[in-house]
Amino acid sequence: MKNENLRVAIQGIRASFHEEAALKYFGENIQTIECNSFKQTFEALKNKNADYVVMAIENSIAGSILPNYSLLLSYAFPVVGEIYLPIQLHLMALPGVKFEDVKNVTSHPIAIRQCVDFFDEYPHLNIVESNDTAACAKRIRDEQLTDTVAIANTLAARLYGLDVLERRIESNKKNFTRFLILTHHENVVKKNPNKASLCFQVSNKVGALAKVLNIFAEQSLNMSKIQSMPILGKRNEYNFYVDVEWDDAKQYDTAIRQILKYTQNFNILGEYERHDEENSTLPKTVRNEKVPRTYINMKKMS
Structure with a gap:
């Protein structure tokens, strides 16, 4: 199956780390299917609304994502690949917002925990947990929040028009997440x-x-x-x-x-085939984190 126009289900929304992993694995010419939960990604695959699922399975700091192991067994879709994604976390806000005017910081709880050393220096900031890093960036754009910053990746900053106030605020610079690639049995091609x-x-x-x-x-x-x-x-x-x-x-x-x-x-x-970054043949456009052209929102399909 050609990579062009593949429908790839991810947990989260546009510019999330799951989408970044999907772009890195498949290239930029994919249709990203946004799902509210990991189970919903498997349901999308089951109902033939997706060709592949990209699912996080472990993080080098937070450890294994245990519920996802149960999904692997209960749905029995074959694992056909993996990708390791370096997790780089940046602080972003609306253009013109200064850090000294910020009162709130919002992101996924795991992302927040991975930046504790940075926020220990700013105890006055109010930490607000959310279910998705990219969704936090989108909310700042949609609601024009001038007193709030988000922790997310550069893909989210570009897509939602935010300025990066501080780069690489994660405590451990060697943080990465492993993602599994799953598909229908008829799509399996063993090389x-x-x-x-x-x-x-x-x-x-x-x-x-x-x-x-x-x-x-x-x-x-x-x-x-x-x-x-x-x-x-x-x-x-x-x-x-x-x-x-x-x-x-x-x-x-x-x-x-x-x-x-x-x-x-x-x-x-x-x-x-195990992921070998040194021998990766992925297109340079993917490495530069270009934003894909087409997206499908599962909310609209239900």
């Missing part, structure tokens, strides 16, 4: 996968999980992620979500065959 997302259960016995992990090590698979989630209604039973990477596909195949003996409800959530 040269070298990473997989797996989900399985093991018996509640001593060493049960260790047997599985040892198989990965014996076959030279790198386990880049492991996340456990309790199974609702079942005491001491967990789903284990594991990401593994490999150089030799035969070793991966051997590992999968072996761990089937020690697991229950085994699922391959997706096999795909």
Whole structure:
């Protein structure tokens, strides 16, 4: 499927970090479908109102987004890719607004927490939490708020006509978020996968999980992620979500065959090419964060 005019569902609105990730992965000629929740993005895919979903799964500071693991399993759409996005947070306001006149700061609570060192220096500012970074920037533009600044990305500043008062106010400059790319089964095209997302259960016995992990090590698979989630209604039973990477596909195949003996409800959530920023072939226009031309709002479709 060509990247041009793909319909990509994201949680949030135009110029959110989810859209920035979608642009980075697919390029600028996409239709962004704005959704109010992660579940709504999956519903858009399920109802064929979208071709792909871009969904955050973990942040290097905030950690895993646990509810999204449950969505992966319950909807069973295959993971076909991933993208790591550096999270750079900027302070922005209406043109002409001076920082000394600002009384309120608004953004997503995670973004606010990632800028605590900056705001410790300005205790007089009133912090207002919202559900989306880009929505905060849009609200300042729409309501012409002269006493409020937003924390968002440069894409939001350009799209909503705001001035950046202070750049890179995040406390940790190495902050990034990992996003997964999901689609319909008929869209899956396996080229040269070298990473997989797996989900399985093991018996509640001593060493049960260790047997599985040892198989990965014996076959030279790198386990880049492991996340456990309790199974609702079942005491001491967990789903284990594991990401593994490999150089030799035969070793991966051997590992999968072996761990089937020690697991229950085994699922391959997706096999795909791991994101390698150094070898990225994305267009330069995407790297420059150009604003896409076409958007679809899920609110208008309901």
